[in-house]
Amino acid sequence: MNDITKNILETVSDYNGEFKGAYNIRVNGMCASRQSTENIKIEQKEDAPGLVVTVAAGTVGETVYVPACVTAGGIDDLVYNDFYIGENADVTVVAGCGVHSDDEADAKHNGIHRFFVGKGAKVLYKEKHIGTGKGRGAKRINPVTDIYQEEDSVLTMDTIQLSGVDTTDRKTTAKLAKNAKIVVRERLLTDGDEYAKTDFDVILEGENSGADVVSRSVAKGNSRQEYYSRIVGKCPCTGHTECDAILADSGKVFATPSLVAEHQDAALIHEAAIGKIAGEQIMKLRTLGLTEAEAEETIIKGFLK
Amino acid sequence: MLELKNISWSLPNGGREVIKDISLSIPQGKLVVVTGPNGGGKTTLAKIIAGIAVPDSGKILLEGEDITALDITERAKRGISFAFQQPVRFKGITVRDLLALAAGRELNQAELCDLLGKVGLCTRDYIDREVNASLSGGEIKRIEIASVLARGTKYSVFDEPEAGIDLWSFTGLIKVFEDLKNINSGTQIIISHQERILNIADEIVVIADGKIREYGAKEEILPKLLAGDKNAGCPVERRVTK
Numbered sequence: 001m002n003d004i005t006k007n008i009l010e011t012v013s014d015y016n017g018e019f020k021g022a023y024n025i026r027v028n029g030m031c032a033s034r035q036s037t038e039n040i041k042i043e044q045k046e047d048a049p050g051l052v053v054t055v056a057a058g059t060v061g062e063t064v065y066v067p068a069c070v071t072a073g074g075i076d077d078l079v080y081n082d083f084y085i086g087e088n089a090d091v092t093v094v095a096g097c098g099v100h101s102d103d104e105a106d107a108k109h110n111g112i113h114r115f116f117v118g119k120g121a122k123v124l125y126k127e128k129h130i131g132t133g134k135g136r137g138a139k140r141i142n143p144v145t146d147i148y149q150e151e152d153s154v155l156t157m158d159t160i161q162l163s164g165v166d167t168t169d170r171k172t173t174a175k176l177a178k179n180a181k182i183v184v185r186e187r188l189l190t191d192g193d194e195y196a197k198t199d200f201d202v203i204l205e206g207e208n209s210g211a212d213v214v215s216r217s218v219a220k221g222n223s224r225q226e227y228y229s230r231i232v233g234k235c236p237c238t239g240h241t242e243c244d245a246i247l248a249d250s251g252k253v254f255a256t257p258s259l260v261a262e263h264q265d266a267a268l269i270h271e272a273a274i275g276k277i278a279g280e281q282i283m284k285l286r287t288l289g290l291t292e293a294e295a296e297e298t299i300i301k302g303f304l305k
Numbered sequence: 306m307l308e309l310k311n312i313s314w315s316l317p318n319g320g321r322e323v324i325k326d327i328s329l330s331i332p333q334g335k336l337v338v339v340t341g342p343n344g345g346g347k348t349t350l351a352k353i354i355a356g357i358a359v360p361d362s363g364k365i366l367l368e369g370e371d372i373t374a375l376d377i378t379e380r381a382k383r384g385i386s387f388a389f390q391q392p393v394r395f396k397g398i399t400v401r402d403l404l405a406l407a408a409g410r411e412l413n414q415a416e417l418c419d420l421l422g423k424v425g426l427c428t429r430d431y432i433d434r435e436v437n438a439s440l441s442g443g444e445i446k447r448i449e450i451a452s453v454l455a456r457g458t459k460y461s462v463f464d465e466p467e468a469g470i471d472l473w474s475f476t477g478l479i480k481v482f483e484d485l486k487n488i489n490s491g492t493q494i495i496i497s498h499q500e501r502i503l504n505i506a507d508e509i510v511v512i513a514d515g516k517i518r519e520y521g522a523k524e525e526i527l528p529k530l531l532a533g534d535k536n537a538g539c540p541v542e543r544r545v546t547k
Binding site for chain 1: 355357376377378381382386387389392393395396397398402406407409452456
């Protein structure tokens with residue numbers, strides 16, 4: 001494992017020299033290392049590049065790591081990973097991705113993940129993206145996540161992209177059965193000429209299902225962000241989608257949270273707030289002894305925490 | 306000693322003169338309450354002391370040093386704290402974060418308990434809450450005051466600290482100001498209309514129409530205010546607790 005790979009793994013998947021439990025490290029489209037456990041099996045997909053990860057019913061407290069690294073320009077990685085989470089399991093899935101280019105060629109990762117979450121199962125899905133390298137080649141990450149939740153299941157998706165990715169096109173869909181809940185927390189920071197697009201589409205099909213989709217983002221430099229979020233309520237259910245964005249420099253944010261209520265008892269809310277950092281916030285922190293730059297940094301750091 | 310010398314300040318773009326040639330000396334270790342009718346210039350004066358508003362003319366001396374040209378940050382570093390009348394809210398910054406920023410270091414549980422307890426808040430319920438819209442006006446006001454206490458500076462300016470505070474907590478707040486005076490010899494400048502706050506003052510300044518109308522020991526000024534002295538021009542609110 002070279003230093004680039006190691007640095008990416010440390011950043012995106014809490015790697016500290018080893019993974020405990022089940023893992024698959026993907027580097028430049030190849031499997032660099034893999035380990036299954038008694039309860040979590042990781043197998044090669046037969047019909048496409050990627051993995052089938054199977055978590056046994058009732059597995060509690062285990063973590064599976066499936067980070068992907070693209071360490072050089074000229075690589076266009078495409079992977080299809082399927083996760084089958086057994087009934088009443090309670091597990092964490094860490095699936096970070098880093099792309100690195102030190103030359104003129106683009107480095108690109110396209111990760112297509114599908115989650116099949118069984119009855120009563122709980123999943124914490126952690127996803128961190130980063131772009132590194134001094135090359136002029138673009139670093140691109142295009143994640144697709146399709147989630148299918150059975151009754152009484154809960155999926156929490158914690159997704160972070162904080163620097164260095166030139167373009168991102170994220171698409172996430174979810175379909176929820178009775179009493180299932182999904183919580184999405186997105187944190188996004190773009191700078192320079194970066195562009196990031198996020199598109200969440202959640203369909204609440206089962207009675208008493210619920211979705212809480214919140215995105216906090218900061219657009220600095222000359223970067224652009226597009227945020228789309230749609231929650232469809234087909235039954236008595238609750239849905240909330242929120243986009244909070246801070247603009248700095250010449251950053252631009254386009255936000256379109258939307259709701260579709262197809263049942264009288266679908267309780268759906270959307271919110272969007274975009275603006276620069278309030279002058280009063282900076283002033284307050286300056287009265288505590290921070291400089292203007294320190295105050296801005298503190299506000300942004302807290303906002304994206 | 307904090308000295309204001311011939312301070313004047315007008316609204317931008319040729320607007321009304323809000324502070325008119327005010328001179329004032331505030332000795333170290335005193336609790337000075339600035340009172341007066343609404344729109345008289347009290348908050349503006351407080352902001353000028355903290356560097357939030359820059360005077361058009363005059364000088365501000367802090368322990369002999371001319372700090373007129375120093376900005377908010379530099380004045381904060383020199384030991385001036387300011388509690389806003391309408392505190393701001395922050396998404397993602399917790400009460401613990403804010404108090405740590407104010408103190409300039411991480412605070413342990415006992416220190417947080419001490420600070421929040423002084424303003425009538427239970428630490429366990431608040432330290433990990435964001436300083437955002439989920440807090441009521443009274444809660445965020447108390448956290449604002451706690452942030453000034455956390456700094457522990459020589460000069461603390463409180464702009465209408467009683468606003469939004471319930472009657473029960475108000476008693477605790479009075480004690481906080483008394484303790485501050487007794488414990489660390491800090492100078493407190495409190496903008497207030499409240500008789501109970503005026504009652505704990507060492508000195509009272511009455512400002513109306515941008516000018517100092519009265520300035521002197523509490524024993525001298527307060528009776529005039531309570532008697533409705535037209536020169537003082539300041540109706541005092543009497544906050545009654547049962």
